[in-house]
Amino acid sequence: MWFAWLMRLASRFHEPMVAERKRALLCGLKGRVLEIGAGNGVNLQYLAQDVVWTGYEPNRWLARNIAVPEGGRLLVEPYRAQPGEYEAAICSLVLCSVEEVTEVLRGLFASLRPGGQLVFVEHVAADRGSPLRRLQDRWLPAWRCCAGGCHPNRETLRLICEAGLTIKEVEHFHLPLWLAGPHICGVATKP
16 A cells, blocks of 8 residues: 555656656557556556557556556456567566566566567666666665665666567666666567
């Protein structure tokens, strides 16, 4: 319940800072789309009406506020997609907090059809050796405890590549969010 409240509050500040980037990345998605960590459903506003959306959100306090689009479905229990089931997948501020990130990314890879896209908007680790990275490393235990398991120092772009996905486009940018300031957004494809 605490984390759900925190995420709703954080979304009010974070969403306006990334809205245009998300609109550009998500508005062209078509077909069956899987969203991992759907949160409070904020990304639904950017999707075309004909997208067949499947969301996975294990936090029941967050999930209960998602307005599932017609024809879509919301899952709160662990789910294993069929190989090649989706044309696209969305990860938005979720890869930092999943415990088994490598396993999740391999599952997303398997769930995408060949040529399918993973669209991501994530906060990530600062550059190695930078003062901010040292702070991210130092504050990791407390940050994880207070922020639902979030790892502010996760090297997400590298992990996406290691899962077998090919980066098609990526933007690195920084938001005024202290440890969670460094961000990436972009598209990776399944060969």
